[in-house]
Amino acid sequence: MQEIIDSKAYFSMELLDWYDRSKRDLPWRRYRDPYYIWVSEIMLQQTRVDTVIPYFQRFIERFPSITDLAEAPEEDVLKLWEGLGYYSRARNLQAAARQVVERHGGVVPNDKEAVSALKGVGPYTTGAILSIAYNQPQPAVDGNVMRVLSRYFLIEEDIMKAKTRSIMEELAAELIPHGRASDFNQALMELGALVCTPKSPCCLTCPVMEYCAARLEGVVDELPVKSKAKPPRPEFRFVALVEGSGRNEGRVLIRRRADTGLLARMWELPHALADTSPSEGAGMLDAPAMEQLAVELAKDGISVTPEGAYMDAEHTFSHIHWNLRVFRFGERVGRIAGVAETNGAYSSRGDNSIGTSKNGDASEYLWINQEDMASFAFPKVFLTILNRYFESK
DNA sequence: AACACGGGGAA
DNA sequence: TTCCCAGTGTT
Numbered sequence: 001m002q003e004i005i006d007s008k009a010y011f012s013m014e015l016l017d018w019y020d021r022s023k024r025d026l027p028w029r030r031y032r033d034p035y036y037i038w039v040s041e042i043m044l045q046q047t048r049v050d051t052v053i054p055y056f057q058r059f060i061e062r063f064p065s066i067t068d069l070a071e072a073p074e075e076d077v078l079k080l081w082e083g084l085g086y087y088s089r090a091r092n093l094q095a096a097a098r099q100v101v102e103r104h105g106g107v108v109p110n111d112k113e114a115v116s117a118l119k120g121v122g123p124y125t126t127g128a129i130l131s132i133a134y135n136q137p138q139p140a141v142d143g144n145v146m147r148v149l150s151r152y153f154l155i156e157e158d159i160m161k162a163k164t165r166s167i168m169e170e171l172a173a174e175l176i177p178h179g180r181a182s183d184f185n186q187a188l189m190e191l192g193a194l195v196c197t198p199k200s201p202c203c204l205t206c207p208v209m210e211y212c213a214a215r216l217e218g219v220v221d222e223l224p225v226k227s228k229a230k231p232p233r234p235e236f237r238f239v240a241l242v243e244g245s246g247r248n249e250g251r252v253l254i255r256r257r258a259d260t261g262l263l264a265r266m267w268e269l270p271h272a273l274a275d276t277s278p279s280e281g282a283g284m285l286d287a288p289a290m291e292q293l294a295v296e297l298a299k300d301g302i303s304v305t306p307e308g309a310y311m312d313a314e315h316t317f318s319h320i321h322w323n324l325r326v327f328r329f330g331e332r333v334g335r336i337a338g339v340a341e342t343n344g345a346y347s348s349r350g351d352n353s354i355g356t357s358k359n360g361d362a363s364e365y366l367w368i369n370q371e372d373m374a375s376f377a378f379p380k381v382f383l384t385i386l387n388r389y390f391e392s393k
Numbered sequence: 394a395a396c397a398c399g400g401g402g403a404a
Numbered sequence: 405t406t407c408c409c410a411g412t413g414t415t
Binding site for chain 3: 042044045046047048086088089092119120121122123124125142143146159160198199226229318
């Protein structure tokens with residue numbers, strides 16, 4: 001007798017059964033606290049579970065409630081996010097926490113309009129919060145889900161296209177078993193993370209292998225179809241490691257980035273886009289490079305003397321590849337520093353800060369020692385350079 | 394629709 | 405080393 005199987009019902013039931021048996025014990029799964037779910041989902045965007053776990057734990061320890069997060073200084077939030085990347089996630093999360101306190105009495109809302117109105121919460125995270133925290137039958141389609149569905153249902157649309165995501169959302173919504181939205185959506189993502197992986201998927205241990213269309217057709221490795229992203233454009237930058245003298249002895253100069261754009265409001269070593277790509281074998285004394293940096297710093301009222309090349313470093317963003325050449329400089333103390341002071345110096349953190357307001361670009365400079373590193377959030381590459389410098393002193 | 398936005402892990 | 409991963413906001 002030929003048995004008629006509904007491949008969708010089979011998929012949902014087998015997947016749920018598998019999840020009940022083999023779900024991971026993750027910190028945000030120990031309670032069904034909507035705040036925990038929300039924070040974890042923001043951290044998990046573009047970021048692996050193993051990377052997120054320690055960040056999540058520190059974050060929740062420091063900000064146990066939405067109110068704690070809303071009331072914290074933004075620098076504290078950025079510092080806890082340091083190294084996790086995509087820092088607008090952190091800034092938006094805090095802005096959204098303030099929205100929740102003001103508009104929803106500090107409780108994560110449970111209706112679609114209110115959730116998706118939160119800063120940093122798009123279609124995926126809206127579905128994740130509503131389904132995982134509140135067990136509402138909303139789809140939560142991330143990359144894992146698109147990979148699983150594209151294979152099981154042999155969907156050959158390019159998953160980079162917006163249209164494909166809406167197709168996937170419609171399908172994912174149909175698959176949710178009655179009353180099991182929370183577990184089912186997590187199961188879908190768990191399968192993508194543990195079994196139906198991008199490369200070398202473990203089809204032989206997959207709970208739904210029997211009716212997986214891609215496996216039956218032998219095209220698992222061709223799916224999902226995904227158009228390639230543009231490679232990052234290269235940029236050569238010169239970086240200044242300025243060692244203080246006089247009252248800044250033992251400190252180095254750092255600068256805070258602008259309020260918007262790349263690495264917004266993070267701290268860094270001063271640097272500039274290279275006028276000329278660094279001459280081949282320029283060696284320790286690349287005069288044009290050091291001259292360019294000295295001129296840029298002088299514009300901000302900081303006078304320096306070049307000492308030589310220190311190290312090279314690289315950093316890749318999704319759209320830019322930085323080739324950094326770091327030069328050491330000494331701070332030149334004297335009348336020039338006095339000029340900076342009359343140009344609007346101020347002191348927000350003790351007596352070692354310099355602000356410049358000449359051209360309204362809000363550059364803020366500061367002299368820090370190794371212990372001060374704990375108070376400022378740096379992008380990874382500057383953390384690496386600074387740590388190396390202070391460790392080798 | 395196209396681009397901006399970090400960093401880590403696996404091959 | 406090189407490749408891969410992929411949500412949200414802005415324009």
